[in-house]
Amino acid sequence: MPPLKTYQIHHEYNANCHNGNPSPNQNANSNANANPTSSDCDFFGASTPGAVLGAAAIAAQRTNLPSYCNAQYPFKVLSNLNQLREQGRFCDVEIIAGEATFSAHRAVLSAASAYFEAMFRPELGLNEVKQKSVVLHTIDGDILHILLDFIYTGRCEITQSNVQELLAAADMLQLNEVVDGCCEFLCRELHASNALGILRFAEAHNCESLAKSALNFVHANFPAITLEDEFLETPQSLLSQLLNSELLRVDSESQVFQAALRWIKHDVTQRRRYVFDILSHVRMALVPVKVIDKALKDDCRDMSVKIALRSICRDIASKRGQLVPLRVCPRQLAKKNIYIIGGSHRDTPRTWNSADCIFETVAKFDIFRREWTQTASMEVGRILPGVSALNGKIYVVGGERGSQILANGEVYDPQNDVWHPIAPMIVPRCEFGLCTMGGNLFAVGGWVGDDIGGSMECYDPDQDVWELIGNMPQPRFSMGVVSFEGLIYIVGGCTTTTRHLPDLISYNPVTKEWTQLARMKTARCQMGVAVLDRYLYVVGGSSISQDILSSVERYSFDEDKWSMVCALNVPRAIPAVAAADGLLYVAGGDQPCEVNFYRAQVTINAVECYDPLSDTWKNCPDLPVSRSEAGAVVV
Incomplete structure (x- = not known):
């Protein structure tokens, strides 16, 4: 029970009169009349000098009197009742569960629980009305102890080890507040390994809100859930x-x-x-x-x-459809659209950092219809932003516009085709990594002002807040960043001492541990990365010799091993890469071009997709407008 607080009196009359301190008028008259009559200090107007009020007038006046409320009084009464229970005073019933016996008050139990109220109501004629002891056969003694404590204190401890028994017992005793508390606890504990069990448990106990939350979680995380042992017992x-x-x-x-x-x-x-x-x-x-x-x-x-x-x-x-339906329309929430967001366009040879335009526009590719359309544009055009999908929405943060490195961000709702601003990152950054894990966004490294950043920050979409969470072992930019099964993977990129890295490292946000993993076969930066079928794919980029690469390699998360796969049809740096429907898509990017004896870059609109089953690349419909330095995400 929380400590009692000093209560506040809510009224409109003189507080000094109420608390026993004399009012200014009383001080002035204290010597003249040490024993004031009611007419000297008439707070309630019941005996105003020279006036006689009728009963109706008094009743009307009382309805306008200020009320007094002590918010701590219920806690005091409940605390005292609990002390009486613990001392065994005035108890009139014993509740038995297993080998445990608890003394209690019928009135208190009836006030808290409709189950007990019906049990002890005389007119229903149940045997328990006259019995000194009542046995609850289906409730464990430890669980009943917790529930009785809640009845008398309004508090109980819910843990992973007791939540199921506690909810079932509270449901039986119709202690709805405990049921709600258990449901909230289980909602917070939803995981791929337990979501189906929680769904079945919630349905068995008619916990509609918990069942809905669990079902939504199963829908949103179905691929991960099917890999768990619990799925096999569905x-x-x-x-x-x-x-x-x-x-x-x-x-x-x-x-x-x-x-x-x-x-x-x-x-x-x-x-x-x-x-x-x-x-x-x-x-x-x-x-x-x-x-x-x-x-x-x-x-x-x-x-x-x-x-x-x-x-x-x-x-x-x-195409007979006699054994299975020939449905060819993808599921409503299947990840079937690739969004290419932001970036730059150069259709004539320019120096590396020169661009004809920076895009606010977003190009959407429907992988089933194989066609490009345009969605609502961002509020701010940007190149080299961080892009990631979370809970069916698309987040775009940071990047560069002109010579300004950005911290602001936006979120896109594909259902409504609208963008909304979100809280800016703590550190402005571009050419950094952004990934989703555990319901949060993680921003890693990048260019921060005139320097290379090593900081990491985490975004909570529910609170719309960024928080710094640590630093990389070494500042890095222009790398690839993905998340997979609870770890963040960072591959390639550049540091203050090395222009192109072959390194792959992983970070555990829970333990804060960094792990060095197998190195790529080709050191590179400015590449595209994506996860497909338990592999991390690294596509294109630039090499130590400043060549634009067509090579593609993939890393096995299970074997900690790199292998080369079929090369791109078109070499490219800074492409947009995404995995969808079992294929790897690569859109746009930069190609080298020599003009007047110097090297420059032009953007391309070529799109191709990789099929890991055949180890081949095939051409796809081109981007409507060539672009590079864009982000890609699948929703």
């Missing part, structure tokens, strides 16, 4: 509901197919009969044939499941 009915949802936020329908297949294989003897039912909720027409073939060769050993998959493939190829 009931078939719930799995069908999830697979049928338009709200799954997935990179590609292949992720949904692989999740369904993983669930079936976990208990193939019992689940093979669900193959057609489960896969009917997967948009199989959007799953590449190569993905299905790979599943048949590598992932599926059960003959009945193989036969079912081959039948589905033939059904799709013939």
Whole structure:
């Protein structure tokens, strides 16, 4: 219970009269009349000299009297009642749970809980009305102790170890405040490893707000959730509901197919009969044939499941749709649009830092329709900004405009096609890294004024606040930054001593630890980076010899190993790179051009995509206008 505070008296009359101090008039008359009559200090007007008030007038006057309220009084009474309970005074009932027995007051229990109020109401005629002891068979003694403490104090400690039993018991006893507290606790604890369990638990106890929060979390983090052991135990009915949802936020329908297949294989003897039912909720027409073939060769050993998959493939190829629906429209919240944001344009050879224009515009590429459109423009045009997606929205911060390095930022809502400003970073920066992790944005390094920055800061979108969280081992700019499974990865770039780095390091925001990892095969900066299928891809950039690179290499998070993959069709530096629908997209960038014996840069509009299954690059529709130094994000 919080300490009692000094209460305040709310009134309009003289406070000195109320607290016993004489008023100025009383001081003046104190010698004349040491025993003042009611007429000398009539606070309430009940006996005004020379006036006789009727009952109606007095009643009317009382309705306008100032009220007195002591906000701490309920706490005092509750505290005293709890002391009486602890001392065993005036208790008239014993509550038994397991081997524990607790003394309590029927009136207090009834006032707090509709369950107890019904139990002790005489007119209902329950046996407990006359019993000295009441047994609660389904509640643990430790849990009942916590709930009784809450009834008498308004406080209880909710932990990971007791929250489920506590919520179930509070739900039974109709202690709605404890139920709400447990739901809030579980909402804060939502994670890929427990979200499905919390969803099922919330539905079992009719906790609608918790169930909604858990379901939203599952939709937003479906790919990560399907990799957890809890997913494998999901009931078939719930799995069908999830697979049928338009709200799954997935990179590609292949992720949904692989999740369904993983669930079936976990208990193939019992689940093979669900193959057609489960896969009917997967948009199989959007799953590449190569993905299905790979599943048949590598992932599926059960003959009945193989036969079912081959039948589905033939059904799709013939376009009959007899076994599975031939839906070709992506899910509503599938990541199907690539946004190319900001950047610069140079259509004639210029020096490195010279640009014809700096873009406020945003180009959007629909990967299913394969067409470019333009969305609402940013408030501020910028080159080399930090760009990242969080909770279905796009954040753009920092960058450079002219000779000014920016700290401000904006957030874009694709649903409403509008931009809104957000709080500026603490440190203005460009050519830095921005990534999303754990519901926050992380800004790393970059150019900060006339120097290279080593600081890092974290943005809380709920509070709209940036906070400095530490420094890199060495200041760095023009590097690639991504997040993956709770770690931030920083690759390549430049330092004060080295123009092009091959280094890859990781940072754990929880432990604050830095780890040196395997180095790239080619030192580079000004490259594009993206994560696709548990690999970090590094695309193009510039090398130590100042050449613009076409080479592409990828890092295996699982093996801590780099390998080369097929090179770009078009060499480029500072391209916009993003991963979507199982492919890697590269848009725009700079190409070298020599004019009058000096090297310059021109922007390009070429777009190509990489298929890791075939290790090939294919050309895509060009950007509407060539651009470089832009950010890319998929929503």
